[in-house]
Amino acid sequence: MHSIDCDLAIIGGGLAGGLAALALAALRPELRVLLIERDAEPGGNHIWSFFDGDVAPQDRWLVDPMVAHRWAQGHAVVFPGFKRDLATPYNSLTSVAFAVHLRKMLGDRLLAGATVQTLAPDHVTLVDGRTIHAQAVLDARGPGDLAALRCGWQKFVGHALRCAAPHGVARPVIMDASVDQMDGYRFVYLLPWDDRTIFVEDTYYSDTPDLDGTALDDRIAAYAKAKGWAAQSIHREDGVLPVVHGGDFDRYWPASDPVARAGVRAGLFQPMTGYSLPDAVRFALWLARQPLDGLPAATRAYAKAHWRDGSYYRMLGKMLFGAARPEERWRIFSRFYRLSPALIQRFYAGQSTMADRLRILCGKPPVPIRSAMRTLLNPPA
Structure with missing residues (x-):
């Protein structure tokens, strides 16, 4: 068929687009929703993780079927001279679980292997010549014009390692600095996925x-060797996320753009961390x-x-990078x-x-006062 009709066409089967399609399929079954993904499978090659407090209990139904690993015993952080265990449970979704669930729940409402050539508020054309007519189009294809934003970057390579013997890590370590x-x-x-399989990510x-x-591959291998793990890599992923500390929203998403947006393309992520899952859940249900x-x-x-x-988070990012x-x-x-676990969770x-924000800034600063004031008061070049 060269023409397809639907009520809402969602472009991009990543986290934001996929969750939006799942929420609409469950809560608005009368709508004809079509999720259009360029690759053969939605979700790409990712692991998305979240703390229990990131998603409201009444909203967990949207993500729980895709949770591949859960650590009820909490997580840990390690810094020079300081280690701390925190009790907040932690969860991870894999792109494989994500893709399987999307296919199960959406069926023929998922159109994979379809590359978009042009899009407009009421239709999408594909490179194979097909046209999708829709009452509305939602663009969830990843970052927009990042030149409109002032960014640092969180970049990483991760390997899932299969160890010859138990690795001895009982809970996630969010940061080993x-x-x-x-x-x-x-x-x-x-x-730690099981007693002999562990995902190791080198992050900057x-x-x-x-x-x-x-x-980074070599540094992960060196880290594993230093831990005494004789291991083989069974999975690899990498990524670069913007850590936004300034910019112009109206340039990033011009008011003249007539197409609806979701996810990172809409700027819907935590600016300081690049963390998007909580916002993707909230947006999908909205x-x-x-x-x-x-x-x-x-x-x-x-x-x-x-x-x-x-x-506030952009201001913290500005201090971190500037x-x-x-x-x-x-x-x-x-x-x-x-600081308190509850404050960390809300962050x-x-x-x-407001009390959290003041507490984060109070006390002996971890950066020189003069540098902090110069960074905050001087406009960027």
């Missing part, structure tokens, strides 16, 4: 987005309550409110992880209270 510091703030992230808060994958008429303006208003709410020497950035996170969920 005891490693050598280089290229900004460096830490290793550990997810860096000034540049360039990623030397081979060098979307399921919206009329399709006027969806471009409604989604832009939602995203602009999120941008305003993120000003005031702290790269080799000393770990001190900011080490100090942060000495990752992007829901810090």
Whole structure:
């Protein structure tokens, strides 16, 4: 068929687009929703993780079927001279579980292997010549014009390692910053999938987005060797996420753009961490309550409110990248992880209270006062 009709066409089967399609399928079954994904399977090659407090209990139904690993015993962090266990449970979704669930729940409402050539508010054309006519189109294809934003970068390579003997890691280690510091703030992230399989990710808060994958592969191998793990890599992924500390929302999403947006393309992520799952869940459930008429303006208003709410986190990012020497950035996170677990939880969920915000800034600063003030008061070049 060269023409397909639907009520809502969602472009991009990543986290934001997939969750939006699942929420609409469950809560608005009368709508003809079509999720259009360029690759053969939705979800790409990712592991998405979240703390229990990131998603409201009444909303967990949306993500729980895709949770491949859960650690009820909590997680840990490690810094030079400081280690802490935190009781908040942790969860991980894999792209394989994500894709399987989407196919099960959406059926023929998932159109995979379909590359978009052009899109408009009421139709999409594919490179194979097909046209999808829709009452509304939602663009969830990943980042928009990042040149409109001032960014640092969280970049990483991760390997799932199958060990010859038990690795001895009982719970996730969100940050092991005891490693050598280089290229900004460096830490290793550990997810023990079972007693002999562990996901090891080498992560950097860096000034540049360039990623030397081979060098990070070698550092992961060296980390495993130092731990005494005789291991074989059975899975690899990498990524570069923006850590936004400034920019122009109206340039990132011009008011003249007539197409609705979701996910990172809408700027819906925690600016300081690049963390998007809590916002993707909240947006999907908000979307399921919206009329399709006027969806471009409604989604832009939602995203602009999120941008305003993120000003505090962008200010912290500005201090991290502008005031702290790269080799000393770990001190900011080490100090942060000495605060209350509830405050830490709200921070990752992007829901810090005013008291939280004051507490994070109070006390002996982890960056020089003069550098911090110069960074905050001087406009960017």
